[in-house]
Amino acid sequence: MTLEQFGQLSNYCVAASTGILALAFLAYVAQWGFARNVPAERVLVTAGAGSEAERDVAADAGADDLPDRSDVSGNIGFSLTALATLVLGIAVVSRGLAAERVPWGNMYEFGVVAIFVAMMAYVVLERVWSIDWVGPIVTGFATVVLGSTMLFVYVPPGPLVPALDSYWLVIHVIGAIIAGAAFLVGAAASVLYLYKARAERLTPIDERTGFLWRIPSAGAIDQVAYRVHAFAFPIWTFAALIAGPIWAQAAWGRYWGWDAKEVWAFITWVFYAAYLHARATAGWRGKAAALLALAAFSTFLFNYIGVNLFVGGLHSYAK
Numbered sequence: 001m002t003l004e005q006f007g008q009l010s011n012y013c014v015a016a017s018t019g020i021l022a023l024a025f026l027a028y029v030a031q032w033g034f035a036r037n038v039p040a041e042r043v044l045v046t047a048g049a050g051s052e053a054e055r056d057v058a059a060d061a062g063a064d065d066l067p068d069r070s071d072v073s074g075n076i077g078f079s080l081t082a083l084a085t086l087v088l089g090i091a092v093v094s095r096g097l098a099a100e101r102v103p104w105g106n107m108y109e110f111g112v113v114a115i116f117v118a119m120m121a122y123v124v125l126e127r128v129w130s131i132d133w134v135g136p137i138v139t140g141f142a143t144v145v146l147g148s149t150m151l152f153v154y155v156p157p158g159p160l161v162p163a164l165d166s167y168w169l170v171i172h173v174i175g176a177i178i179a180g181a182a183f184l185v186g187a188a189a190s191v192l193y194l195y196k197a198r199a200e201r202l203t204p205i206d207e208r209t210g211f212l213w214r215i216p217s218a219g220a221i222d223q224v225a226y227r228v229h230a231f232a233f234p235i236w237t238f239a240a241l242i243a244g245p246i247w248a249q250a251a252w253g254r255y256w257g258w259d260a261k262e263v264w265a266f267i268t269w270v271f272y273a274a275y276l277h278a279r280a281t282a283g284w285r286g287k288a289a290a291l292l293a294l295a296a297f298s299t300f301l302f303n304y305i306g307v308n309l310f311v312g313g314l315h316s317y318a319k
Helices: 003-034 068-099 107-129 132-152 168-202 218-252 260-282 287-304 306-310 314-318
Strands: none
Touching (some): 003 132, 107 287, 260 287, 287 306
16 A cells, blocks of 8 residues: 555544444443433442442342343444444554654644544453443543544644654653543543432432443542542653653753643643642542542643644644
8 A cells, every 4th residue: 555545544544433433422322311211220340449349239120130222232332432443543553654653743643543542441441440331421522532633633644843753752642642541531430420429419219210320339430530540640740741851852952941832731730630649648539529630631631722723832833
């Protein structure tokens, strides 16, 4: 295949993956919808909790009576998600072959690779921790990001600008991508926590029907969010505050210059540091911690979208 053909293949695969993820999102929504009138009955072991896992068990129903349509929809959603991840992986590899370099040299490529890594993380964690309950949020967000990158920030494959032509591009950016993928899963868990915690406070036990009551308890979901963020934070620390300044010194002759991208990377770090510090020392649990995690994720998104599109600076070449 020629370089142009690899580029076309990448574009087709990104478009196909976006469509498949949209179908996966609909399947996950159907999973919740089909179970809306069904009492909570499945015994659910929370993610990574081991022998001390919390379990949600309904008093008057057995796990063998689960509604077929809801289960089938969930399985379809996961299968479509796995397929979309595979197709997106082909898109990433093809883009790299077309450009003859690592495929994350601009905003479009960063978005595609970040979603690919996020979907891989979700697929793995779903198999290990059974976190299909964040499926609608993760697949919906991924669909929007991929669609937006194709429509608004697409650029054809080409060589890197001189400032990006460094091995630090691999180290710095892949660290940011891995951390961002984990931040997405953590944010999705935080959203579900807020929803489930409110329902636990306001819904009488005899009225607890639907898929919401078949997922782990609010406390267990909060624990998943914390563990994912605890994994991502040191990676973001390395990418943003260690690898980034080292690369800046090599490219621009200074470690830190308060460029907009650098400032917002630091702001993101501060928010996530505050979240983890509060959880570890102040014993924060619940709504305040979840809202702080979502605020931190919003700064990460602004760093990726807002700074690139609306704020000038030394990183503007990465649009």
